[in-house]
Amino acid sequence: MNDGATTEKSTGEKSTGEKTTGEKSSGISASAADRSLAANRACYDALVDVAAGHLLAADPENVLLAATIAANFAWNAAIGILNDPRLESMITDSVRAPGTAAPQVDRSRSNGRVLHVLTHCGDIGGHSRLAWRWIQRDTRRADVALTHQTSAVPAEMLSAVARSGGGVHDLTAAYGSLLEQAYELRRLMERADIVVMHTHPFDAVAIAAANLPGVRPPIIFENHADHTYWLGLSMADVVTDNRPIGGRLCAEVRGIPAQRLSLLPLSVDAQPASAGSSRGELRARLGIPADSVIAVCVAGAGKLRPVFGTGFAEIAAELLERVPALTLLLVGPPAQGEWRDLMDRFPNRFFALGLLSDAASLYPVCDIYLDAYPISSGTALLEAAVAGLPTLSLQEPEKYSDVWTAESPGLTDPLHRAGSRGEYLERIAALAASAKLRRQHGEAARRTVLAAHTGSGWSQRLEAVYAQARRVPSADLAAVSQVEPTPAQAQYNRELLRFMRGSDEPTPFERINLPLAQVVGTRLHAELFAATIGARRSRSPLTLRVGPQWPQHRAWMLRALRLCSTNPGIALSLPVLEGAEDEALLAIVLELLGELGLDGDSCGNVSIEADELVDALALRLQFTANGLDFFAALSNQLLRRQPVGDPAPTLLADSVAVA
Structure with a gap:
């Protein structure tokens, strides 16, 4: 798929009103999905109305809290839109007095200092790795601000920041008020030449800080959640995507002008992770046959569900039946349910290992990397390629949008993709049968990924993004164009719903917002929940x-x-x-x-x-x-x-x- 592909083509919809293969195979009608999307949207609108009420009451703290809950709901629920200028305007209006001018951007700063803002930095998850690798490869001093940190900061992040000469600021630990966090974050921004937002889609603190009156540095919004709803239009001077499809969604669905879009591939370590054990030790510990070819897949359980009719469990079962020489290690889901069934059905040939913070340490002792299906897992795929493993993704564009594929620079060649289930099985059988073929494909993957994601090539792209952020006008919600809905976008919204929920059922507000309930407090939480009950x-x-x-x-x-x-x-x-x-x-x-x-x-x-x-x-x-x-x-x-x-x-x- 080339960068110029239209949204209609990228979503795989053949004609207006026609069901895609994905809808038929999943057994779920478009009308059922649309009803759930409408129900989710009604809940979201009710939450936004609560924020609007607190804006009228001149209560900025509760505006930020209600906006956080509303955006968190939209991120998890699929509501039919990917951004909401109305809600972002409420956040910005809550921290600026009426008639106050928008912040001015100072593009001339040259202190050699970059502020990276994360909502949360964890051991597991690609966006945290992206942030600390960015810091490691940048020559500038890096500071980090955290707005909703709920666990210990990973040692890799602490080390990367310390080596750059900067510091880590946990705003959650220091301030119980989101408004106070926003003011402190803005103070930290004053020292930086550039700010990079790696924030979660619900982070209202970052929006508020960026839009406080006065002068601020240019802001780069790192679009690690390119497939879903997020807050950020009102602060993103430049949106940088790590794959071309993210930029296409920004232009065609979010309405972001082309001059604000950039591409910066995920940064990966040029040296693969060290093996956690030898091949012999791994085989002995798990009971893997000595002559077995070991394939590995790393993904969260949500990426493996039969969202579009077929899940990874069905693919894995057929693969193990067709290729007797293959053993498959799955990192992510625990050994329960369908994964336990596969372990019982294929003893010593299928292993569900659960979550591993050092999953990459398995790559040196494996032979093949299988991308997650139906939803690709981008960072793990790249790390496997760097380790020299031949990688293969099953991508069926007639069933679902290419948003769900990795489309990672360096791995777009047909060598690394199969367009049908039959081709996928044949390609893996061929790889399992030939060590020479595995070596050739692995070397090709490593070479192209290193060229795009490491070294001088990546550093030059980074400098280009920094230069672009200093060159373009400051973020302006009024400049975001209103995109007319298309049949293809409607189809994508249905896919997003199925990915989020695993079904077409409306999303329960109370389940999604449990993690944020303590932040919000009893009274406002009750007000928000009552609003969604009234909407439903x-x-x-x-x-x-x-x-x-x-x-x-x-x-x-x-x-x-x-x-x-x-x-x-x-x-x-x-x-x-x-x-x-x-x-x-x-x-x-x-x-x-x-x-x-x-x-x-x-x-x-x-x-x-x-x-x-x-x-x-x-x-x-x-x-x-x-x-x-x-x-x-x-x-x-x-x-x-x-x-x-x-x-x-x-x-x-x-x-x-x-x-």
Whole structure:
């Protein structure tokens, strides 16, 4: 696929309204996907409306928090758009007084200093490696700012920054307020010639910092999540992609002007990782036959699901059947479910090894690298090529968009790709049968990847990106063109939904936002969740379904019963306990009510029910004070939003923390 391919061609849609092979093979209709996309979009819009309300109230902290939650939902849910200038405008307006001019860009700075901003830097994941390798290969001093760090910073990042003469600033540890983080991040930006944003798609702190009044350096937005929704249009003077398809999506779907787009291939280490063990040790430890050819694949489980009808498990099974000499190591998914089944079906020939932080140490003792399917895994593919392994990707453009393929510079030659399942199986069989062929293909992959992703070639591209950032006008949301939706884009949105969810079901807000609940706080979280409930359904009872351990949580139950008695919009549903008599359970409830001075007539809506609730939302609360605080706040929010006489939504309560 060349760089000039249109979106219609790149998404594989043959004609307007026609289903692609991917839709047919997955057994999921376009109409079902569109309904879920619409439901997700309604939830997203409700979250954005909450941010808008706090903007009107001149509450910038809650604008940033609500925007973070809304963007995190869109990143994970697939909502039919890849950017939202409206939400980004709310963020920028919240940190600038009305009439205040946009920040000015100082392109003349020459301190030899670059600030890299990451939301989170982890041991596992390509974007963190990209950042520290960028720092290692740049001659300038590098500082790093982290806006949502939840674990220890990897040693590789600390070492790269220290060697450059810079420092790492964990804003999460220093500031509990997102607004304070934004001000501190802007202060750090003042010292830099250039800022590189490696941020997650939901990072409102970076948007706010970049748009505070005053003078700032040029900003490069490193587009590591090129396939999905992200915040960044309002701060990206230049968007740099690591593969051509990212740039095409930016131009054709995001509406970013061509002068702001650049290509910088992923930086990889020129020297392959050292082997964690010898070939003999690996074979002995796992029980691999001595004459077996070892293939390896590294990918998260989400990239291997049958998103478009066929998943990697089916491909792997057919491959192992067709090529008896092959053993396959899968790094990423644990040995459970379909992967456990494959291990049982192909003993000593298939191994699901789970997550490994040093997966590249396997490459020197393997013979072939198989790219993830149906969703490519770019960084691992490049690292395997550097190790000299022949790499092969199965890419079926008639089934899905080429967005899901690696399209990495250096590996676009047909030598490294198979266009059909039959060709894929034949090519692997040939590689398994010939050490000479493996060596030839591996040397070719290593040579082309090193040329594009390391050394002077990569450094020259980096300098060109820096020069471009100093040359172009500053980021301006008004300059982002409104792109008219096309049938091909609609098809891509359906694919994105299937990738995100593994199905066409609407995305539950509460599951996605659990990791950010503590950042948001109980009251705002309840407001946001209530907004999504209102967007999804208007008539359903708000019932607190308690977990089976309820008799053991006496103080918690007393508060829940008191809350129920004073709020007619709440119902408390207690499950029947296995082996317990109904009369005994009723006696426990009446005793608790008696402590509160209540009885069966004054307690409100309390019931003991053997059956699971029908049509219940999948929210679960812990038996904690925070859990009941959240429930109380949520019930109040829903009561404010509902017309008189409407019942409220159902909640389940037992074991998963949400507040």
